[in-house]
Amino acid sequence: MEFRIANRDDVPAVLELLADDVITRERGFGDVPVEVEPGIWDAFEAIAADPNNELIVAVEDGVVVGTCQLTYLPGLSRGGSWRMQVEAVRIHSGLRGNGLGAQMMRWTIERARDRGCRMVQLTSDTKRTAAHRFYERLGFTASHVGMKLTL
């Protein structure tokens, strides 16, 4: 498995991974494959242009099988330390339970260390109880409540 920063050609595959998920579908995504709307290209360009944002793909035999988005957040807390925020973590639904997710997250945690981050953080829907156990096995603590306000 190779992990690398996504390029434009990876965007349709990343979108399929994001949409191929029960909870995401409930939020209003349709069935896969998803058409790449102009707003999505704009978002991709914003991520690609920002040194503190990285869209990551996990690639096996030339196929995108996983993705996550990493954002590096500066902050005044803890002596001015940086933290990594992880969003939009997905592994292809046909390949879950094979350790690919753990491999991707361990790679992500190493990347946070390489960037000098003192913390890695993410939120996970309260309904994803298997995911919470998965993150706890990787060393995460469910210490916070994740609050969202849709505008």
Added chain:
Amino acid sequence: MEFRIANRDDVPAVLELLADDVITRERGFGDVPVEVEPGIWDAFEAIAADPNNELIVAVEDGVVVGTCQLTYLPGLSRGGSWRMQVEAVRIHSGLRGNGLGAQMMRWTIERARDRGCRMVQLTSDTKRTAAHRFYERLGFTASHVGMKLTL
């Protein structure tokens, strides 16, 4: 109450607000006032230089009485919509319960709308139950688990 982007002169007051908190103190901050270490100036400069990061201060009669940090996150989900992440929300301990926090958060939510964000998100320590009710009154939903890994 005035809300504005913090400048260098506000940094010591912001640090005092961050440190003046029971849970933060348990995490290893000492008593106030906190010395501004070089790493904190570096973090301030990183925030100030980044159009997607804003350190906010709430000022009353020339005194910094509240703070929060806003980060604008691009993402491929939800049609390529932006979200606002809120970190390090603090109101001066002597002024809590007077509606200043709600005023600051409503200003923050308006700012998210002005920037075209489709979501505002934050995490709050599970021990801060009063804060969770506060955010719920503002329209937030405690839909997620906030997971943290300290490196």
